[in-house]
Amino acid sequence: MIGKIYTSMVEFFDIKTNTTKIKSRPVLILSSTRNNDYTILPISTITNKVNMDIDYDIKIDPVSYPKLKLKQVSYVRTHKRTFIHQASIDRSNIIGDLKKDYEELFLKLLMML
Numbered sequence: 283m284i285g286k287i288y289t290s291m292v293e294f295f296d297i298k299t300n301t302t303k304i305k306s307r308p309v310l311i312l313s314s315t316r317n318n319d320y321t322i323l324p325i326s327t328i329t330n331k332v333n334m335d336i337d338y339d340i341k342i343d344p345v346s347y348p349k350l351k352l353k354q355v356s357y358v359r360t361h362k363r364t365f366i367h368q369a370s371i372d373r374s375n376i377i378g379d380l381k382k383d384y385e386e387l388f389l390k391l392l393m394m395l
Contacts, residue, residue, distance in 0.1 A: 283311045283320070285381020285388050287350065291370040292324060308377050309366065310358055310391070319365040323391065325356050335361055340391060347387070350378035360394035 290309045293302055308325035325342070328334050338361035344352045380388040 284314060286311050286379045287325065287377040289372045289375045289377065290322070290366055292364075292366065306372070308352065308356065309371070310380060311371075312363070312392075312395075315368050318368050320368060320371065322364060322366055324359050324362050324364065325352075326359055327354055328357050335359075337361075338394060340387075340394065342387075347378070347384055349383045350380070352377060358391055360391055363395060 287308050287310050289306050291304050292307050292309065293304055294307075295301075296303045309322040310325060311320050311322055313321040328339065334357065339357040339359055342350065342352060342356050342358060344350065344354065378384075380391070
């Protein structure tokens with residue numbers, strides 16, 4: 283599973299409602315399970331570019347990485363490493379395998395940690 287991108291249920295803060303919500307989002311798996319949790323990096327489209335970190339948000343363009351099933355330009359948020367329970371990962375929905383298909387990008391992301 284390491285290096286693969288899956289969809290997962292993840293918490294986020296909704297500034298419009300001032301509450302924490304849950305949504306499905308792509309995540310990059312960084313480690314095998316430990317105590318039923320995976321270490322992951324979230325992947326986001328970052329619709330409000332003011333929220334983008336030019337040093338740590340790494341762009342993934344579907345045109346440059348066609349083997350990934352991303353529908354639009356997205357960013358791996360390397361400064362937002364987190365942990366999620368294994369049950370929150372949708373194993374039936376693999377978006378791609380960065381480690382296998384785009385090893386150079388995968389290694390670049392690891393260097394950012």
